[in-house]
Amino acid sequence: NAGVTQTPKFRVLKTGQSMTLLCAQDMNHEYMYWYRQDPGMGLRLIHYSVGEGTTAKGEVPDGYNVSRLKKQNFLLGLESAAPSQTSVYFCASRGTSGRGYEQYFGPGTRLTVT
C-alpha cells in the first residue's frame, strides 16, 4: 500500500514549455486534490476532483488544467509554464466516510520555471 505517489519529484522547465504531473493513489479514494505551496502562503488549492471523470476549480486554477480519467490517477498539466508557477506541488486524496475524511498527501513535486 503505497498511499499517494507523485511523479516526478523534481523538474526544471523553461518559460513556455509544457509538462504533466502525475498523482496516483491506491486507497480507492473518491476525492483528489492538487495544491501548490509557496513560502509564507501555506497550501493553496489549484483544482480538485470528486470522482472519476469530474474536475473543478479551486482557489488558483489559472494556467493549469487537470484530468481524472481513472479513479486512481489525477493529472495536473501546465500548457505554457511561467516563472510564477515555480512552486512545490502536492497531490492529496481522501475518502467519503470515517477516517476517509482525512486528506492523505503525496511527497510533492518541486518545479522550477526559468
Place this chain on the structure above:
Amino acid sequence: GNSVTQMEGPVTLSEEAFLTINCTYTATGYPSLFWYVQYPGEGLQLLLKATKADDKGSNKGFEATYRKETTSFHLEKGSVQVSDSAVYFCALRMDSSYKLIFGSGTRLLVRP
C-alpha cells in the same frame, strides 16, 4: 470568508522545552480543525484534529483544544525533541466541504 491565521516562525527551542504554536480562525459556522505536520522533504501528515467546541485532539505528545469563545486551536507539547523539527500547519474545514483552508505554516527548529 473563512481563514486561518498562525504565528509566524521560525520558532527555535531547545530540546525538552515547552512548545506553543498559536492558531486562530475565522469561519461562518462551526468548522472542524486540524494540525498537519510537514517533515523536511515530505508531504503533509495529519497530526491531530477536533471536530467540535471543547474537543481536545492529541497525538505523539501534541495537544490542541478547540476553543469556540476565542476561535483558537493552539498546538502545545510539553517537551519537544529534535525530531519534532518540522513545519506545522493549522487548517479548518466546514462541514460537508471538500476543501481544507490552511494557515501559512510555522517552522519549528529544535536544537539539542
